[in-house]
Amino acid sequence: MNLGQATIKDIAKALNVSPSTVSRALKDYPGISEETRKKVKDLAEELNYRPNAVALSLRQSKSFTLGVIVPEVVHFFFSTVISGIEEGALVNGYNVILCQTNEQYEREVKMVDTMISSQIDGLLVSHSRETKDFSHFKRLLDRNFPIVFFDRLPEIENTVSVIVDDFMGAYDAVAHLILQGYRDVLHLAGPKNLKISEQRLSGYRKALQDAGLPVREDRIIPCPNGTLEESQTHCSLLFSGTDRPDAVFASNDMAAAGAIEALKALGISVPETVGVVGFSNWQFSSMIAPPMTTVAQPGFEMGSRAVSLLLQCIESGKYNPTTEVLPTALIPRASSQRKK
Amino acid sequence: MNLGQATIKDIAKALNVSPSTVSRALKDYPGISEETRKKVKDLAEELNYRPNAVALSLRQSKSFTLGVIVPEVVHFFFSTVISGIEEGALVNGYNVILCQTNEQYEREVKMVDTMISSQIDGLLVSHSRETKDFSHFKRLLDRNFPIVFFDRLPEIENTVSVIVDDFMGAYDAVAHLILQGYRDVLHLAGPKNLKISEQRLSGYRKALQDAGLPVREDRIIPCPNGTLEESQTHCSLLFSGTDRPDAVFASNDMAAAGAIEALKALGISVPETVGVVGFSNWQFSSMIAPPMTTVAQPGFEMGSRAVSLLLQCIESGKYNPTTEVLPTALIPRASSQRKK
DNA sequence: TTGTATGCGTTATCAT
DNA sequence: ATGATAACGCATACAA
Numbered sequence: 084m085n086l087g088q089a090t091i092k093d094i095a096k097a098l099n100v101s102p103s104t105v106s107r108a109l110k111d112y113p114g115i116s117e118e119t120r121k122k123v124k125d126l127a128e129e130l131n132y133r134p135n136a137v138a139l140s141l142r143q144s145k146s147f148t149l150g151v152i153v154p155e156v157v158h159f160f161f162s163t164v165i166s167g168i169e170e171g172a173l174v175n176g177y178n179v180i181l182c183q184t185n186e187q188y189e190r191e192v193k194m195v196d197t198m199i200s201s202q203i204d205g206l207l208v209s210h211s212r213e214t215k216d217f218s219h220f221k222r223l224l225d226r227n228f229p230i231v232f233f234d235r236l237p238e239i240e241n242t243v244s245v246i247v248d249d250f251m252g253a254y255d256a257v258a259h260l261i262l263q264g265y266r267d268v269l270h271l272a273g274p275k276n277l278k279i280s281e282q283r284l285s286g287y288r289k290a291l292q293d294a295g296l297p298v299r300e301d302r303i304i305p306c307p308n309g310t311l312e313e314s315q316t317h318c319s320l321l322f323s324g325t326d327r328p329d330a331v332f333a334s335n336d337m338a339a340a341g342a343i344e345a346l347k348a349l350g351i352s353v354p355e356t357v358g359v360v361g362f363s364n365w366q367f368s369s370m371i372a373p374p375m376t377t378v379a380q381p382g383f384e385m386g387s388r389a390v391s392l393l394l395q396c397i398e399s400g401k402y403n404p405t406t407e408v409l410p411t412a413l414i415p416r417a418s419s420q421r422k423k
Numbered sequence: 424m425n426l427g428q429a430t431i432k433d434i435a436k437a438l439n440v441s442p443s444t445v446s447r448a449l450k451d452y453p454g455i456s457e458e459t460r461k462k463v464k465d466l467a468e469e470l471n472y473r474p475n476a477v478a479l480s481l482r483q484s485k486s487f488t489l490g491v492i493v494p495e496v497v498h499f500f501f502s503t504v505i506s507g508i509e510e511g512a513l514v515n516g517y518n519v520i521l522c523q524t525n526e527q528y529e530r531e532v533k534m535v536d537t538m539i540s541s542q543i544d545g546l547l548v549s550h551s552r553e554t555k556d557f558s559h560f561k562r563l564l565d566r567n568f569p570i571v572f573f574d575r576l577p578e579i580e581n582t583v584s585v586i587v588d589d590f591m592g593a594y595d596a597v598a599h600l601i602l603q604g605y606r607d608v609l610h611l612a613g614p615k616n617l618k619i620s621e622q623r624l625s626g627y628r629k630a631l632q633d634a635g636l637p638v639r640e641d642r643i644i645p646c647p648n649g650t651l652e653e654s655q656t657h658c659s660l661l662f663s664g665t666d667r668p669d670a671v672f673a674s675n676d677m678a679a680a681g682a683i684e685a686l687k688a689l690g691i692s693v694p695e696t697v698g699v700v701g702f703s704n705w706q707f708s709s710m711i712a713p714p715m716t717t718v719a720q721p722g723f724e725m726g727s728r729a730v731s732l733l734l735q736c737i738e739s740g741k742y743n744p745t746t747e748v749l750p751t752a753l754i755p756r757a758s759s760q761r762k763k
Numbered sequence: 764t765t766g767t768a769t770g771c772g773t774t775a776t777c778a779t
Numbered sequence: 780a781t782g783a784t785a786a787c788g789c790a791t792a793c794a795a
Contacts, residue, residue, distance in 0.1 A: 090787095090789085091788070091790095092788075092789095102788090102789080102790095103789095103790080103791080106789065106790060106791085107790090107791095110790090134788085134789075135787090135788050135789070137787090137788080138787075138788035138789045138790095139789065139790085141787090142788075142789050142790055142791095143789090143790080
């Protein structure tokens with residue numbers, strides 16, 4: 084089972100030199116004869132020598148490994164962010180250890196622990212929906228361990244983080260609906276303890292206010308699970324009544340899709356009677372009928388920016404609080420555009 | 424920046440005992456006084472001691488880390504497999520290092536190298552579309568390093584692997600179309616050098632033959648990229664002509680969706696005039712119009728089975744070639760069912 | 764130009 | 780019941 088990988092010692096023995104000489108030759112240190120260097124390198128090549136990253140890590144107290152914690156892997160947005168992280172790590176010579184919490188606080192805490200044991204150099208985190216106590220992160224930050232938070236901000240002061248402009252994204256979405264002539268916009272809101280939900284809700288409110296439209300609290304429906312069914316259930320009920328909204332702005336695409344399903348089932352036409360806008364630009368959003376207007380989040384960029392910020396912290400040894408805000412982009416499609 | 428994690432030495436010094444005593448106490452070795460054991464454990468708790476996984480790894484030549492190589496992370500099927508791998512690894516106390524090749528051979532080779540340097544205990548691989556030379560895997564297997572292949576089988580004899588029954592999945596799909604009364608089935612085939620494409624093509628052929636229908640080679644259209652546009656382009660052309668197929672079986676859902684788009688654009692009704700079936704049961708497949716019939720692959724299960732097999736190899740030290748075949752399931756939806 | 768010794772954190776072996 | 784030592788693979792301060 085063991086690979087029997089060649090080590091520096093093996094090379095040293097074979098060439099009758101000391102391990103240090105080999106080490107130096109391999110790293111092109113000054114003060115090594117051309118001859119020895121060549122001998123060493125040739126043999127290393129021949130034996131397919133590869134430095135043992137574990138030994139290096141122990142020696143240098145540096146693992147060139149980053150930990151990534153996400154709520155879920157099977158998720159268009161998060162997988163896109165992961166992809167960005169992968170790329171960023173790769174080009175900078177870092178490995179990525181990945182964990183998903185499945186939105187469970189318990190798991191999150193354990194995973195942080197495991198990763199710390201693994202001597203990761205830094206952590207990239209989007210916390211679970213359940214997490215209300217952030218001390219497992221706070222403890223590390225207090226000891227000057229670098230963590231970059233993305234998408235979901237913890238309730239901790241002065242962190243380094245990357246988010247998208249959820250407020251403006253939501254604002255743009257609702258403003259767009261209003262501009263299209265819709266007047267009574269329902270909001271399918273995300274989990275309450277996520278900042279992103281708050282921000283999107285605020286953007287929704289502001290857009291209505293700026294347009295001189297009333298903000299009705301009963302037009303704000305919490306959809307904490309973010310499943311299609313959840314939203315479908317709520318919308319079926321709401322749009323069966325007489326006091327019906329004429330548009331839906333959902334905090335995520337799944338909820339928006341649920342709304343469309345419910346509306347279709349009720350025979351209410353989208354976008355003629357009711358306009359719908361989602362959030363995230365999931366893959367399916369362009370493919371459903373009608374194609375769905377949504378707010379695109381730059382997931383890949385978020386991942387690579389997060390890595391950049393983290394590496395900056397790691398390499399400088401400094402943790403300078405910043406919150407980088409990436410712009411969203413409204414993608415107008417059929418679900419919100421009345422034929423004139 | 425450094426965490427200043429407490430080590431066994433720290434505990435030893437603080438208690439005026441030797442590191443070995445601490446080590447033994449922590450691991451509940453016999454031959455340690457109750458008193459010492461308690462003292463050690465209490466202090467360890469207080470200092471929040473965590474064993475240094477890197478040191479352990481070096482000492483034991485075992486990292487409890489698995490490498491995972493996939494073509495892409497932003498991919499419904501692969502992210503589902505990754506999720507299964509994550510879970511399997513977690514419950515067995517292993518970490519997961521993740522890499523995506525972006526379907527590039529060069530990257531794949533490098534990543535294998537990096538992972539080996541990182542002293543992973545085993546590898547889980549779905550190779551890139553470009554890979555034709557498998558020697559980077561073969562070399563490792565020859566040295567008895569455990570690799571489990573999933574979904575995409577390499578051209579190597581006697582490997583341990585997990586696949587889905589692509590042949591039967593395709594057969595079922597096409598048989599279903601025939602049963603629905605379609606007679607002239609177009610096949611949008613996957614990349615030629617992937618076994619899965621071969622298998623799906625074979626299933627397609629066999630289903631036609633078994634039904635006594637002719638297999639027309641010009642009804643087999645290669646769609647190597649697997650994008651919506653690619654298939655859309657081909658289908659637009661094909662269905663504009665006079666000699667038109669009356670059904671489409673695509674090797675993946677994206678291609679099937681492209682076909683539906685093309686048909687819609689041409690004003691050809693699905694499923695009345697042309698039936699469409701995809702492969703993979705991507706998230707969007709149930710949400711598009713019409714909801715798409717497709718073949719579901721058990722991605723999560725594939726991931727957890729692959730981990731189980733790998734751990735078996737690692738722990739037994741034996742590499743017993745097997746190919747585990749997971750069943751697919753046809754999910755009939757509107758896109759292939761003519762109203763009678 | 765090269766070799767020797769030491770230490771990163773841990774544990775197994777051999778003392779005591 | 781506990782301690783001393785060596786070793787995992789590597790890099791480096793110090794010697795020669």
